[in-house]
Structure formats: C-alpha cells, structure tokens
Amino acid sequence: MTDRINAGLMRLYEDQGHRIVFWYDAARDLRTAFDAVDLPDVIKVEIANNEFGLKYRMLRQEAKARFLLYKDGPEPPMSENWLLDVQLASAVFRADQAAIWVADLGIPAKYEAAVRNHAEFYRSGKRLEALRVMEHERPSQSANDVRRKMLAVCAGADGDLDTVIEALLAELSEDREDALRLINRVGLGKFFWKEVSARYGYTVPEPDFQDFAITLFSSAWTCAVGEVGKLNADATLMFRRWSASRRWGEAFEKLSGDYQAVLKITEDLASRDFRNLIPYDHFEEVDRRIIVAMVDGLAQQSLAATDVLKWVRDRRQSHWYSRYADVYQAIGYATEFQQVLAAADLIMTSVSDGVRRYSASWFRLDQLYRKFIYHMQKSGQSGLLSALYEAVENRYTTNFVLKLNDAWQDQVSRLTDWTVPGFPRQMDFYREQVAAFRRKHQKVVVIISDALRYEVAEETLREIRKLNRFDAELQPMIGVLPSYTQLGMAALLPHEQLAIRDDSDLVLLDGESTAGAAAREKALAAGRSGDRVKTLAAKDFMSLGTIEGKDLFRDHDVLYLYHNQIDAIGDKLATEENVPSATEATIEDLVKLVRKLTSANFSNILITADHGFLWQHKALEESGFALSELEGDIISRNRRFVIGRGLSNNGGMKKFTAAQLGLNGDQDILIPNSINRLRVKGSGSRFVHGGASLQEVVLPILRVGKQRKEDVGQVSVQIIPPARAQITTGQIQITFYQAEPVTDKQQPRQVHAGIFADDGTLISDEAELEFDFTSENPRERELSRGFLLSKAADVYNNQTVFLKLLTRIGKTSHFEDHASQPLLLKRGISTDFDF
Structure with a gap:
C-alpha cells in the first residue's frame, strides 16, 4: 500500500505539477501510512491548529518547497477551512482504495466516480495496468471517457x-x-x-x-x-x-x-437481379448467387463478355473471393474463350498461312481452354460450373480444335513433302539457333521441356518478362513428323541424317542411337569441334549450389537441360486428366530455371520442345477415333501415327514416306487426319501427340536474355475529381483511373484508399483496391468505389479533407502517398439517413 501511496503522491507532484498536496485522513486509520511516506524533497507537515503559521511558511518562507499537509480527521467545512485558498490552488490526495486507484492511474479527481462505482474492475492488476497505459496515451476528458476505456480493457x-x-x-x-x-x-x-x-x-x-x-x-x-x-x-x-x-x-x-x-438470405436473393448484388459481400450466398447467374448466362450466351469480365474483376473485392477465386477465374477464362472464339475466322490459304495465324492468335484458344479447365479442377466446384463446362468443352472440341484442324488437314493433304515455307524447322534447330551463338564464341544453354507446346511457351514468355531486367522473344518452329519424343529430341541435336530404326520407333542420329543421356551428349559434342558440352536433367541442375552452377558455366560452352513435367503426366492413362496442373508446374519450373541459370552467369538461353500435344478434358466419343483398317507391315502403332512398310488404309489418314518427312529409310508413316486417334489398347486418348495437328507441330523457340537496366515498374493510378469536389452527405462515390494498361513490364498496383482530415485522422472506411486492367481502352481501366464517412467526420465539417491513395513501401507495414484529391466536407445537420 505504501508503494501505491508514494506513487500516487508523486504523480500529483511530478505529473500534475502541484507543489502543495493536502491529505485528509477522514477515518483516522492512515497515520501509519503517512508516517511511512518518504518522498524526496517533500516536507511532511501535520495540520493541527497551525494553519496561519503553515500558510506563512509555505507561501513566504519556503515558497518553492514541496509540502505534504496531513490532517488527522475529515476535511473541515469550507467556512472553517483556513487553508481553503491554498487548497483550491493545490491538490487533495484521497487515500481510500478508490482514491489510491485514481491517483495511481493519474485520473483527475473529479472523475473519481468512474472508479469508485466500479471497484470490481480495479481489483485486477492486469486490468489496472492496461487502463494505466490507455490513460497515459490519451488522458480522459470525462468520467464516461474512463468508462469507455474500461470497456475496452474488459473486451x-x-x-x-x-x-x-x-x-x-x-x-x-x-x-x-x-x-x-x-x-x-x-x-x-x-x-x-x-x-x-x-x-x-x-x-x-x-x-x-x-x-x-x-x-x-x-x-x-x-x-x-x-x-x-x-x-x-x-x-x-x-x-x-x-x-x-x-x-x-x-x-x-x-x-x-x-x-x-x-x-433467409437465400430466399431474399432469389428475387433480386444478380447485377445489383455485385458490390456486396455480406453473405457467402451472394457469391454463389452471382456465380450461378453468370455460369447460366454464359452457358446460354445471354450475357455480354465485357460485362462478365468486369463483374469478375469487381468481385475480387469480395470477402469471399479467396474461397471462390478459382471459380471466378474459370468464369473469366471461359468468357475470354468465348469472346476470342467468336472473333476467330478459322480459315487459311496455305500451310504457312495456317502456322502464321495459329502462332499469332489462334493458340490463345488452346491457352484459354486449358486455363479454364485448370481453375475448374482446382476449385473443386465442378458441379457449380457444370453448365459452363459443357458449353466450353463442346465449343472447344467441335467449334475450334476440330474445325481448325479440318481446315488445316485440307492444306496438309495437298503436301508431298513435310515442309512449311517461311518457318524454321526443328531439324535445323542446332545449326540455326545453337550454333549461331557458338559462331560468335558465345556460350548457350538449351532447355528442352517435353511437350511444351506453343501456347504454354507463350505464357512462359509473359511470366519471364515480368521478371526485372529479363527479356524474351518467341517464334514458331515446325516440328518433325511423327511428332513423338524420340524423334523430336533427336532432331534438336546436331546431325546430318535422322532415321527411324527398321524394327521399332527408336531413332538413329547419323547412324548412332540417341537413347539415353550419354548418347545425346556424344551427339551434342559432335556439333562443333572443341566445344565443351554437357547434358543434364533440369532437376539435377536445380539441385546444384551457386558455386557449382557457376563452375558449370565456366567449364562448358553448350548445355542441354532436359525438363519433363507435361509429358510425364499426360502420357499416362491414370494421370492424363492432370495435364493443366502439370502445365502450370512446368511454367513455374521454367521461370525458376531461367533465374537460376542467369545467377550462374548463363546469359543466352533457348527454351524449346520435342513436340506439342492435343488434349481435352472430356473422354473422346466414338467419332474421335479413325475407323479405317490398316494394311501392310506395321512396325509401330501409336494413337496418332503408324510406322511400317507397304502401308495403306481406306481413307482418314495421310501417308508420307520417310524421305518425304526428311528422314532416311524406306518406311511409310500414316498420320490420322485432323485430330482423329487410332485405337491403342491401354493407352490414354485425351492427351496425344505424334500427329500433324497445329497443336502438335507448331513448336516454340523462346529466347531469353537479361538486361542491365531496371525495366519493371507498376502502373500509376489517378483519382478522377467529382464534378463538384464536395462531400454533402454521409457517403461519396469516387472513380479511379489506371493510367496505362498492365503489360509484362508494367505490373499491377495495389492501393489503400480512404478519406483523411488535414491532421491525418481517418474519417471514412478504408478500401484495398487492385489495379490490374490490361485493356487498351481507357474507359475499361476505370474503377468506382463508394466511401462512408464515420462519426469522426463531424468534427471536420466545412473543412477541406483528402481522399488519399496509399501504397505499401516494399513489404513493410508502412505506406506512402500515391495520389490525393482535396474535397470540401460540407454537410448539413448530420442524420442517420443522409446517405
């Protein structure tokens, strides 16, 4: 108790600046406590019929000294208190338990009722300390102020x-x-x-x-x-x-x-137009209602694609978005797919025209379909998306892949030799791409990702270009036929002649086997005399330490890295449905590989593939299989090609000789027309390659380099001032504008928005806004958001306040101003219904 009394007294002297403190012991039970008080530079005096002498001493003789005046008994009536004038200019120390708490906390004595009437609160040292901290940070201005802090401590x-x-x-x-x-x-x-x-x-x-x-x-x-x-x-x-x-x-x-x-929110939502629900996220059922409406509308093609894409973007502000992120993304990709398909004119005038148009735009449909299926699978909400899935699946397989490759087949059928003028050939990859670096005495690394079809490489390109100081370019290359792994891998090595063995589908390169890493490394070494070469699995390279990676660069001129994710998953009946997730993993792997290679000093990087693939999520119907009977000596048979001698069929397949395909040997090769598959027992039919479809034979050459200068930034966001820069009600609607579209090098920007008074007080709700619009149309890069004013805004009426956009500084918890718009707060009498 003595410690609390000492502390309480010292607050009166030190914190509140009093020189004289009165202590009335009304119950006459605190003399011992008074005697125990020992405060530095404080003179203890008892009031006992010595008032006039005390006054003279305190005010004249020792006018700067501190005094503690103790009276054994209650405070006298004001009319009998000869020290009243001194007391009114000083402090009175209350020494009962409530008074001690008041003094201990530094609460003004006039608010003592807030302590005395809630004694139970103060019997906890933990609560007392929490209140003391609050009182220190913001002293109470009333007894109710104290009570409000007590509520906060309780909660x-x-x-x-x-x-x-x-x-x-x-x-x-x-x-x-x-x-x-x-x-x-x-x-x-x-x-x-x-x-x-x-x-x-x-x-x-x-x-x-x-x-x-x-x-x-x-x-x-x-x-x-x-x-x-x-x-x-x-x-x-x-x-x-x-x-x-x-x-x-x-x-x-x-x-x-x-x-x-x-x-009864479900019943309430049933009668509302889902379009009016887009801004709200009070209940999860709102999201489900919106999703169902969009899915049905897209499936029936009754909603405008631009509207749906905007709604999907807007719903990212929903509290429930993370729970339905993959559903919304699936809807977004399905919408873009339908939009691009509607605009696609799937005709071509030659094989070169077909490749040019596929590599320029048509590949995007394969990409959008794959992304839709990926997010549908990842969402675990295939039932919710079932109507949309059926629509997208049917349009993809029938209106795009089949229609496109039927038109392509018309051009392929006219060919005598497998050649597409104007485009590099996979057979020439080493001579035209790899050796070009070596002729300039530059080191080069080649990443061969099994089944990295063109559209996957294009997405990889965009992900690499997002990296600071990285650049990349992509061009199409025509793959070999048949488009299968052994032949494609061999074609990427230096060689004079390629041949398929007489008794199997294994490949010979200049008469030598290409099976296994040792054989490939031997073939690579023959490319240029004196070159130090190395072949390595990509996963083994990723496991190297930093020094080991740099040693690899120092000791070698040409490095071939072999990556296998898509084909490893797709080429198995049990896992072929997982091709979309394998593709996502592949893109992530390739970006990591590129980063690690550049950190090991490799600056010339080529990424390519042995072949592409056809894939669809839905199991094939009977019409998807070639029905023709095969005749002749069959050496090897696959879903998408047949190798043999004296081969013929009754239609539905294109026949090439080995020579027509640029291969040594006397074999015949049959390729099913368009996207048809052959029946092969125990083999998957949804993921296939080996044929001549655009998806199988248009391969990527992705060149990656690193720049010296920083080249990645964030888009800027502006506030569009309202017609009258005033706030006259309890809320205001503000439009924001993203100044430029998001590109590979101009990344999205996230901002915090709110309305602040001039002294920095937040007077509205806050919003976290994402600006990642890619449209070239400025109107499609606008975003509107409403802000509600808080009660705190009343203090700043008729003053200028500021709508601010704040951006996080790096990964810290600190923010800096990005944009600000002054607004005059000019409301009439505030009511509960002024918005």
Whole structure:
C-alpha cells in the first residue's frame, strides 16, 4: 500500500505539477501510512491548529518547497477551512482504495466516480495496468471517457466502442461471452448498452448481444440494397470495416454463415437481379448467387463478355473471393474463350498461312481452354460450373480444335513433302539457333521441356518478362513428323541424317542411337569441334549450389537441360486428366530455371520442345477415333501415327514416306487426319501427340536474355475529381483511373484508399483496391468505389479533407502517398439517413 501511496503522491507532484498536496485522513486509520511516506524533497507537515503559521511558511518562507499537509480527521467545512485558498490552488490526495486507484492511474479527481462505482474492475492488476497505459496515451476528458476505456480493457480491445464490438463479435463467433460477463460483473452493463444505443441506434427494452449482432447484419444488408435498416450509418460503417478486416475474418465468416439462414438470405436473393448484388459481400450466398447467374448466362450466351469480365474483376473485392477465386477465374477464362472464339475466322490459304495465324492468335484458344479447365479442377466446384463446362468443352472440341484442324488437314493433304515455307524447322534447330551463338564464341544453354507446346511457351514468355531486367522473344518452329519424343529430341541435336530404326520407333542420329543421356551428349559434342558440352536433367541442375552452377558455366560452352513435367503426366492413362496442373508446374519450373541459370552467369538461353500435344478434358466419343483398317507391315502403332512398310488404309489418314518427312529409310508413316486417334489398347486418348495437328507441330523457340537496366515498374493510378469536389452527405462515390494498361513490364498496383482530415485522422472506411486492367481502352481501366464517412467526420465539417491513395513501401507495414484529391466536407445537420 505504501508503494501505491508514494506513487500516487508523486504523480500529483511530478505529473500534475502541484507543489502543495493536502491529505485528509477522514477515518483516522492512515497515520501509519503517512508516517511511512518518504518522498524526496517533500516536507511532511501535520495540520493541527497551525494553519496561519503553515500558510506563512509555505507561501513566504519556503515558497518553492514541496509540502505534504496531513490532517488527522475529515476535511473541515469550507467556512472553517483556513487553508481553503491554498487548497483550491493545490491538490487533495484521497487515500481510500478508490482514491489510491485514481491517483495511481493519474485520473483527475473529479472523475473519481468512474472508479469508485466500479471497484470490481480495479481489483485486477492486469486490468489496472492496461487502463494505466490507455490513460497515459490519451488522458480522459470525462468520467464516461474512463468508462469507455474500461470497456475496452474488459473486451481486450485497443480503441473505441467499434473495437469493443469487434472483440465481442469474435467471442460470439466462438460461442463465448467472457468479456460480456466481465462487463456486467464490474457494473458496466447499463453503460455499455447506453453507449451502443447512442452510437449505433440499437434501442430495445431488453438488449442482448446476439440480438444486436443479428440486427447489425440485417441492417447492413438492408441498407446495402437500398432499404432502411434498423441501425444507423455508424453501424453500417462499423460493419463494413469489421467485415473487411483480415484480423476478424474468421469471426465474420462464422457469424455471416450462422445468420444467413436466420435472415433467409437465400430466399431474399432469389428475387433480386444478380447485377445489383455485385458490390456486396455480406453473405457467402451472394457469391454463389452471382456465380450461378453468370455460369447460366454464359452457358446460354445471354450475357455480354465485357460485362462478365468486369463483374469478375469487381468481385475480387469480395470477402469471399479467396474461397471462390478459382471459380471466378474459370468464369473469366471461359468468357475470354468465348469472346476470342467468336472473333476467330478459322480459315487459311496455305500451310504457312495456317502456322502464321495459329502462332499469332489462334493458340490463345488452346491457352484459354486449358486455363479454364485448370481453375475448374482446382476449385473443386465442378458441379457449380457444370453448365459452363459443357458449353466450353463442346465449343472447344467441335467449334475450334476440330474445325481448325479440318481446315488445316485440307492444306496438309495437298503436301508431298513435310515442309512449311517461311518457318524454321526443328531439324535445323542446332545449326540455326545453337550454333549461331557458338559462331560468335558465345556460350548457350538449351532447355528442352517435353511437350511444351506453343501456347504454354507463350505464357512462359509473359511470366519471364515480368521478371526485372529479363527479356524474351518467341517464334514458331515446325516440328518433325511423327511428332513423338524420340524423334523430336533427336532432331534438336546436331546431325546430318535422322532415321527411324527398321524394327521399332527408336531413332538413329547419323547412324548412332540417341537413347539415353550419354548418347545425346556424344551427339551434342559432335556439333562443333572443341566445344565443351554437357547434358543434364533440369532437376539435377536445380539441385546444384551457386558455386557449382557457376563452375558449370565456366567449364562448358553448350548445355542441354532436359525438363519433363507435361509429358510425364499426360502420357499416362491414370494421370492424363492432370495435364493443366502439370502445365502450370512446368511454367513455374521454367521461370525458376531461367533465374537460376542467369545467377550462374548463363546469359543466352533457348527454351524449346520435342513436340506439342492435343488434349481435352472430356473422354473422346466414338467419332474421335479413325475407323479405317490398316494394311501392310506395321512396325509401330501409336494413337496418332503408324510406322511400317507397304502401308495403306481406306481413307482418314495421310501417308508420307520417310524421305518425304526428311528422314532416311524406306518406311511409310500414316498420320490420322485432323485430330482423329487410332485405337491403342491401354493407352490414354485425351492427351496425344505424334500427329500433324497445329497443336502438335507448331513448336516454340523462346529466347531469353537479361538486361542491365531496371525495366519493371507498376502502373500509376489517378483519382478522377467529382464534378463538384464536395462531400454533402454521409457517403461519396469516387472513380479511379489506371493510367496505362498492365503489360509484362508494367505490373499491377495495389492501393489503400480512404478519406483523411488535414491532421491525418481517418474519417471514412478504408478500401484495398487492385489495379490490374490490361485493356487498351481507357474507359475499361476505370474503377468506382463508394466511401462512408464515420462519426469522426463531424468534427471536420466545412473543412477541406483528402481522399488519399496509399501504397505499401516494399513489404513493410508502412505506406506512402500515391495520389490525393482535396474535397470540401460540407454537410448539413448530420442524420442517420443522409446517405
């Protein structure tokens, strides 16, 4: 007790600046405590019929000394207190338990009732210390101020009533009410509900926190859809901030799920146009309603693609987006697929024209289909997306792949030799691509990714170009026929002659076997006399340390890395449905490989493939198989080619001789027309290669280099000023503009937006906005967002406030200004219904 008395007294002297302190021992039981007081530079004196002498001593003789005046007994009436004038200019120390707490906390004595009436609160040292910290940071201006801090301590909150409510909502979501019970136990229950009523407009005869929570959800929802809620604007603002907070995400989701049924939200949504629901995320059912409507509309082609893409972008602001991210992305890719397909004119005038047009734009349809299937599979919501899947699958297989390759087959059927004028051949890859570096005495590394078809390489190109100081370019190359691994891999090595062995589909390179790493390395060494060469599995290179990687560069002139992810998954019946995820992994692997290669000093990097592939998610129907009977001596038979001698068929297949394909030997090769497959027992039919479809034979040459200068930035965001730069109600709608489209080198920007007073006080809700628009059309790079003003805004009426965009500094918790727009806050009398 002595320590608390000493501490309380010192606060009066040091913190509050008093020189003279009076101590009345009304119960006459604190003399021992007074005697024990020992404060530096404080003179202890007892008041005992010596008032005039004391006054003279304190005011004249020792006018700068500190005095502690103790009286054994109660404070005298004012008319009998001869030291009243001194006392009124000084401080009185209250030494009962409540007074000690007041002094200990540094709370002004006039607010003592807030302590005395809630003694139970102060019996906990932990609560006392928490309140002391709050009081130190922001001294109370009233007894109710003290009580509000006590509420915050009880709830474990760190601010005003909003944060108390947030903490109590979290407990409610866990079926607990510890804080609420404590609030009642310390006598703050009535005060709490009075505060809730005044702040949020919740007024009921018998207040209950769960009832308040349900009312909060109900009111926020009805206000959002344009109806009158039971609570006021501050409640709506608090709900918006709480529901958007990452800290309280789990609590929001739990209560939202609980009250979704209570408030009959599913039935409510059934009668609403889903377009009007796009801005809202109060309940998970809102997302499901929007998704179902978009899926049905796309499947029936009754929604404009531009609208759907905008809705998908807007829903990224939804609290539930992470739960449905893959669903929304699947919808987005399906929409783009339909958009691109509608604009595609799948005709060609020659094989060269077909390759040119496929590598310029048609490949995008394969890419969009693959991305759609990937996100559909990843979402685990194939049932929700089933109508859209059926529509996309049918249009992809029938309206694109089949139609495209039927037109392509018309051109291929006219060929006598397998050649496409104007495009490099896979057979010439080493001489035209690799050796070109060696002729300039430059080192080069080649990454051969099995089944890296052109559209996958194009996505890889974009991912590499996103890297700072990296650049890349892509061109198409014509693969060998048949388009299978052994032949494609051999064609990429230096050689004079290629041949398929007489008794199998194994390949000979200048008469030598190409099977295995040793054979490939031997063939690579023959490319240029004196070259130091190495072949290595990509995964083995990735396991090298930094020094080992640099040693590899130092000791070799040509490095071939072999990567196998897509073919390893697709070429197995049990796993061929996982081709989309294998493709995503491949792109990630290749980007990592490029980064590691450049860190090991490799600066000339080529990425290519042995062959492409045909793939569809749905199992083939009977019409997808070639029906012709084969005649002749069959050496090897695959889904997409047959090797033999004296081969013939009754139609449905294109016949080449080995010589017509640029191969040595006397074999015949049959290729099924268009995208048809041959029946092969035990083999998968959804992922195939070996044939002459554009998807199988248009291969990538992806050149990667590294620049010296920084070349990656972020798009800039501007605030479009409203016609009248004023806020006249409780909310304002603001439009933002992304100044340039996102490209490989101009990356998206995330900003925090809010309205701030001139002194930095936040007076609205905050929003986290993502600007990643890729459109060249400026109007399609605009984003609108509404902001609700808080109660704190009332203080700044008729003042200039600022809508600010803030960007995070690196990965820190600090932000810097990106853009600012002054607005005149000029509201009339604030009401609960002024928005």
